[in-house]
Amino acid sequence: MTWIVFDYGEVIAQRPSARAFARLAEVAGAPAAEFEDGYWRFRDKFDRGMAALDYWQAVGGQAGFEVGPAQADALTAADVELWNTLDPRSVALVTELAASGRQLALLSNAPIAHGTAFRAREWAGSFRHFVISGELGLAKPDPAIWEALVDRLGSPAGEVLFLDDREVNVTAAQEFGIRAFLWTGPDDARRHIAEFDREFFPATGY
Structure with missing residues (x-):
């Protein structure tokens, strides 16, 4: 998965x-x-x-x-x-992916109170897992947080695609074996997701 x-x-x-x-x-x-x-x-x-x-x-x-x-x-x-002003294009992408049956998770460097608030938001229903640094006591780009992420997902690192706006976090995730890409916007993210999918899914789709 x-x-x-x-x-x-x-x-x-x-x-x-x-x-x-x-x-x-x-x-x-x-x-x-x-x-x-x-x-x-x-x-x-x-x-x-x-x-x-x-x-x-x-x-x-x-x-x-x-x-x-x-x-x-x-x-x-x-x-x-x-931190509750959302990018509507990003929310649209998340909603689209969830509606198509994709397995989504959130990994955020955020205080405990923010993690609690995230789970109560309308957009939260698109995500199956929330991995919040404040709840774990460690943060990106610590190597241990990638271990915590894949443990939570129950998935090998190579079957996880991660999107983040900070190069240091992307590099650290890649070193762990995660398919990580720098976030530059939803259109570029769709391209990375499509490339990721071609490796794991037949032409008929996921």
């Missing part, structure tokens, strides 16, 4: 705009530039399971504002929504 695995941020969801980051900084009551610097400085730890309060306090320490539990909850909820 073959699998098609999608990244989330900047693949299914669009990258938040500078204005969106500024609105999140307003929730914190912090200067936008300092807030965004702290947001990214500690993001890898958040993506690997760092507690939300610890993360936002680290961001606050960088940007010069204090964070308590209630504000951390508010910032986490706002951050989930920050």
